[in-house]
Amino acid sequence: MGNNRKWVQIAIFAIIVAVGALTIASNLFANNEKPSVGGKAPHFTLKGMDGATYELSDLKGKAVVVNFWGTFCEPCRYEMPAIQRQFDKWDKNKVAFLGVNLGESKVTVANFIEQYKVSFPILLDDNEEIRKRYGVTQYPTTFFIGPDGIISDIHKGVMDDAIIEQRLAAITQ
Amino acid sequence: MIHNTKCECGHQNHTGTILCESCGKPLADDSGTAPLEMRYDGVARRSQKENPGWLDRIWNFFSSVRNAIYMIVITLIASALGTIYPQENTFLNIDPSVYYKETYGILGHIYYLLGLSHTFESWWFITLLFMIGTSLVICSLDRVLPLYRALSKQQIRKHFHFILRQKVSFQEALPAGKAGAPAPSEEAWIEQAAAALKARRYRVHREGTALLAEKHRFSRWGPYVNHIGLIIFLAAVLMRNIPGWHMDQHLAFPEGQPVKIPETNYYLKNEKFTIEFYEESEMSEEFRDRGQQVPKRFETKAVLYRCTADCDDPGKPPVLEEVHRDDIIVNEPMEYNGLLAYQFDFEQNPMLLSVKPSLKDKRTGEVYGSFELSMSRPAESYKVGDYTLQLKAYFPEFGLDASGTPITLSNQPKAPAFVFSITGPGLDPTGEPYIYFPRQIDKQTFRQDTLNGALAEKLELSVGSMDDVGISEFVSYLNIRVDRALPYIWVGSAIFMIGVIMGFYWHHRRIWLRIDDGVLSLGAHTNKNWFGLRKEVAEVLNKTGYSIEPKQLDREGVRK
C-alpha cells in the first residue's frame, strides 16, 4: 500500500496545484474587466473616417495614444488642438495617435474634423463597444500605451501639450 | 523501533491501530475503564511515519479537521468584513479609489486600501475557498477509505473489553423465565433477541452465542457524499473562468431599435415595454398616502437578432436576422442558446427615435415626397421627389457654444437639428442650406424660419402627424448573461443535500452481544443520537425478558 499511496498523493496534489494555479491566474488577469495601468491594452478593430480598418495589434512596436472623445464634450473639443499639435510633432514611426469617437454619426464627426483641422486617424466606435471594453466612463479619457502593448497611463479629463509630452516621453525611451 | 501490533487474538494490525481490527480489543489503553474512542472503529487512519516528508506534511495539513475549521472560521470573518461597506461590484460606474474616501471618510479609505471593497473577488478570498476545496478532497479521501475497510469486514464476536467499554453497555445474567416457566436457553434467548432486532430493521449476523446487529450503515457515507457535492459546486464556480463560460452585462434598451450586445454577434430590440401599476384600491393606505406608484408588473417584448453581414462596417447598417422573440418579465428571463436576458429595471424616458417628414412647396402646399429620418443613424443624403437633401451636419442636442458656434450638448436626441444642403429644380446647383428641427419647440426656440431665410418661403420640411413620429417611451434595462457552469452548480448542490440528509436523518447503529456461561454482555455504538439508541436497546432487552430503563445502559451516566 505504501508506494502506491505516495503516487496517489502526488497525483492528487498535482491536479490540485494545477487547478489552483489556473484559478489564481484567471482571477488575477482575466477578471480585471477594466484595463488598468500596467495591464495589457484590450485589443480592438475599428473603422476610421478614412474608410481604413485599424487594429491595435498593427501598432505594436509604436507608442500609441488612444483618445476617447465626442463633439458634445467641451473639454474634448478644447484639447483637440493640443493633440493635433503633438501628432504633428512626434515621429510617426515611433508614435501613433488614434481618436476614438463615441458613437456619433459620421456627418457630425466629419464636420468637426474639418472645423478643427484634425489630421490624425479618427475611428468610429459605433456601438460604444470599445468604450465599454476600455471601461471609459467619463470624457475625455486618454490611454497612453507603450510599444509593448502595456498601458502606461490613463488620463481622465482635459490634457494640454505638457501632459501629452510628459507621458509620451515616458514610453518612447 | 519495531512496534508490536499483534493482538492477543492473533490478528496483525497496522501501525497506529487503536482497536484490534479483528476482535476489537484495545491495543494500547487496555487497563482503563473509560469509554473507547470509536472513531473509524479504531482503525489506523494513515500510516504513521517517523519522519513525515514534505508531501506528507502538506497532506496532513489539509487532512486535519482542526485546520479545516480554521479555514471555515476565517472565511466567515472575511465575509462579514465584506458587508461593512457596499462592495465595488454593486455599483455600475464609480471609481473606488475616491468613492470610499469621499463617502465614508478615513475608515472607508482604509477599507478600500485593504482590498475589502472587493473582498469576494480578491485573490486571498478565492485562495481561501480553494484551500477549503482542497481540504474537502483530502480530508474525505483520508478518512473514507479506512472507514470503508473497517466497516466492510467486521468481526461478530468481539473482545469483552471492546463490548463492555462501549458508551452503551450492559452485563447481566440471562433473565429467568416468566412466572414459573423454565429460563430460556442461551440459544432460545438469542433467537428472541435476533427476532426483536430484525423487527427493528437491523441486519443480524450470528456466530454461535455471539451476535452483531447493524442498521443504517449508509448514513456513515453521508458526510463524504456531501463533501463531493461541495467539491463539484466549487469546481463549477471555478469553471466560470473558462473563456466563454461567463458573461454579465447590464444594458439599456430604448423601445424600437435593435441594440448590439457587446462582445457578441447578437442584437436585441425592445419592441414594446409595458408597465402596470397597482390600482389605488389594490394598495394599502400607507402606500396611497406616500403617493408612490408601486409597479405591479412590467414586461419587455424582446426580439433577438443575429448579425449576418456588414457587422463591423460603421458606414452601413448591419444585416440582422431574427432568431428568437420572447416576453421578458422579472423572474422570467428570455433564453436562447445559453444567452439569458433578465428584466432588471426600467426608466420612463421619452426619446425621439425617428421622424418621417415630408418636403412641401410652401406656397402651393404640393408634397414632393417624404423620407425616414433616423435620430441615431441619419443617412448621408436623401432623395425626395426631384430634390436631393444632402446631410451636412447633425446635432442631436442642438446648442451654441461660447462663441456662438453650433455644437451638440450631448449624444442623446433631445433637441435634434439637421443641416441639409438641398439641390433640385429652382435651387442653386451648388446646394442651398436648410436647417431642420424635427421638434416644434426647437423650431420656435431657434427660429428655424429666420435661419433658413429665403428658402423657408419656398420649401417646407415638416411632419404631417404624430403617426410620422417614432418615439421610445421607456428604456428597458436588461441583464444579459451567459453562465455555462450553472448546471454543475445545481448538480453539486443536489448531491450536497443528499449527503447531508443521509448523514443527519439516519444514524448508524451497531449492537454486539455475546453470552458466556449464562451471562449476557452487550455493547452498542452509534455515530449520533445516543438517546434513541439507548431507548431501542432497552426496548429489545425488555422484549426478551429483562426490565430496565434506558438510562441504566448509559455507561457514563451510570454513576450520576
Place this chain on the structure above:
Amino acid sequence: MSSSSFLLTAFIIYNIAFLGFVISVAGRKFAVDDPAAYSRRWGNISLGLTVAGFLAHVVFFFTRWAEAGHIPTSNMYEFMTFLGMMTTLAFIVLYLIYRAAVLGIFALPISVIIIAYASVFPREVQPLIPALQSYWLKIHVTTAALGEAFFAVGFAAGILYLLQAVDFSAKDKASRREQRGVEFTLFTLLTVISFVVAVFGFNAAGYHASFSNEVTYVDSNKVEQTVTQTVEYVLPPIFKPHEGQLIEMKPFFGMTDAPFEAPSWMEGSNAGRKLNTVVWSLLLGTLLYALLRLVLRKSLGAALQPLTKGMDNEDVDEIGYRSIAIGYPIFTLGALIFAMIWAHEAWGRFWGWDPKEVWALIVWLFYAAYLHLRLSRGWQGKKSAWLSVIGFLIVMFTLIGVNLIIAGLHSYAGV
C-alpha cells in the same frame, strides 16, 4: 374573525403552555407519590396546549393569506410571525423525540418573544413588487424559516444547558466569566422584551413626536436633490435625527425637545429614530435587569437554575445538537439552495455577494464549524452550548440587522 385575533389566541395559549411546562418541572417536588407520572401528565397537558396554540397560529397564517392574496411571508411582520410558528413546530418535534418538559420552559418563550417582536412592525398587507411575485417566495422563505426555527430550539437547549452546568456559586476566574456570559445572554433577551413592551406601551399611551430633516441624494439624472422628510417617533426622543427640526413632541418628563442628536456619520434619515430605539431598549433592558436582580437577590442565572432540573445534562447537550443537526439540512436547502435558484431566476445571477446572501452564508459556515467541532470530545458540552447561543444570535442579526442596517436588493422589511 380577522386573522390577527387568531394570532393573539395562539400567543395567549403559548404562554399558558409555558406555565404548564413550568408546573411540570417545578411542581415535581410537591408530587410525593409518583413524580415521574406527575411530570409526564403535566408534560402531556402542556404539549396539548402547545399543539392547540400551534393550530390557532396555523389558522392565522391561512386567514391572512386569504386576506392578503399572497402568502404572508413578504415583510418583517409576516416573516417573524411565521418564524415564531415554525419555532413552535420545531419544539413540538424535539419534544416528541425527547419528551423533555424542561425544554418547553425555554423554547416556548423564544417563540413568544419572536411573535411579540414581530408585532412591532407594520402589519398592513402590502402589494407585492414584481421581484417578489414568484412561487419561490413561498418555498425559499418558508424552508429557511423552518431551518432557523430548529436553530432557535438549539439556542433554547444551549441556554438550558448553560443554566444547568454553570456553577453560579463558584468564584474562580473561569466560572465568573461563564456567569457573566449567561447574564449577558439573558440581558439581551430582556432588552428585546423591553423594546417590545416600550413600543406597545408608548403607542397605547398615545405618545407621538415628529421631526423633519433634509435628505440629499443623487437622482437618476445625476442631479443632486434635497428633500424634506418627516420622521415619526413612537418612543420619546432622546436622540433626534441629525440636523432634525422639531415639528411636534409630546412632553416626556418635562422634556420638550430631544437632548441629543444622532451623529452625522449615521446614514439615512431614519438613523436617528433607530438609534433612539436602540438606546431606549438598552436603557429599559438595564432597568428591568436591575429590578430583577434586586427582587431576586441573586444573578438571573442562579435564579433560573432550579427550573432546569428534570433532565440529564448530557441529554440536554444531545437535544441541542440534534436540533441543529435536523435544522442544518433544512436551512441549507431553504436559505441557500432555494435562494440561489430564485436569485438566478429573478436577478440573473445565483449568487451576488449581497449582504443578506453573505450573512446567510456566514450562518451556514458557523453551523458547519459547530458540527465539525462536535467531532472533538472537548467541544461537546458547555462549549457546544455557547456556540449554539452565538449561532442563533448571528441568525437574528441576519434576519433583523441586515434588513434594517445594511441596505441592498434584499431589504423588503417594509420598515
